Amino acid sequence: MKNRSKIRNNSGFTLIEMIVTVTIVAIFASIAVPSFSQLIRNNKIPTTTNEFISSMVLARSEALKRSRDVIVCASTDQLSCNGGTDYSGGWIVYDDCNGDGSPTAVAVDCNDDNLEEEQEIIKVHNGFDRMFINGTANNITFLFSGRVAGNTTFDVGHESEPTVTKKEVTVNRVGRIKSEDP
Template sequence: MRNAAQEIAVIPATRPADGFTLVELMVTLSVMAVLASIALPSFQGTIRLNRVSTENNEFIAALNLARSEAIKARSISEMCASADGVTCGTDWSLGWMVWSDLNRDGDVDAPAEVVRFERGNPQVTVVANIPGIAPGTSAVRYNGRGQPVLPGGTVFPANVVTMHPLACASGADHLRDIQVARTGQIRTVSGVCP
């Protein structure tokens, strides 16, 4: 049998409570705040680049669709700047639409079929520079052979559409030039913001 002295010796010692002290918590939060302030600017650059890449991919998909529609219908197909998906405009940053010009009058009307409309990202600037036409031109046309053409039907040498984020820091690799060759082939060239 155990006696009372042995019973008292068996009581375990109290141990400290689990968890963080207030000082440890404050130090951890301070370190996290410093790391977040360092990471945030580079994360914003990544977000801007992702926006431009997404717009670039959407624009190329629409150009390829316009070319494909022209070849399929053996007629004129056009991709134009559009804010509403019903009429052509002049500001590519607001959006664009692809349509088939079945009666070849250059207007979106009853016989014309709107194939696709894409609203632009308000955080990305899109500017078209088409040789032979004033800057800010609102349309890229393809003939039935899939070649980019001017309104009179002349094949133009190259088309350049430039995209960059609204907040484009000088020297940042966020600029994209979409180039359309005489054959209708499309490529993207990366550049730096001015």
């Protein structure tokens, strides 16, 4: 009998096959990553818009419920209004029950029952990274009837394209809030 040498079958990839595969994956990744970044950026705009609208809807409903003025204003420290029309750094929703036009972070007596159980600040929002929200007013005051003093418009977009407004949020005199593409 002849001694048959064992034939060994190698399985796996050669170095050249591995380099070609890695190169193809790198090419596809370089094409996909910018598209994915654009997708993320485009999804941040409706998210920011919806969060901002949600705060205004909350303010309007709280004004109706409490029968008092509820204000939405730009805030960077989440305790006070900054007096500007740039809401990018965040905003607060507060019940102006003492009528002084500024929020109070401590408990106050809002319903004159000699109990300090309510806080004026209803909601705090820290804003979004790399997004802009610019308005035509430094605050929106929802009156006890749910109305506002005048029409207010906000432009929402991504800071990488500051001249391009992606969404426009409008609050009209009756307190109706709508969002639309400009």
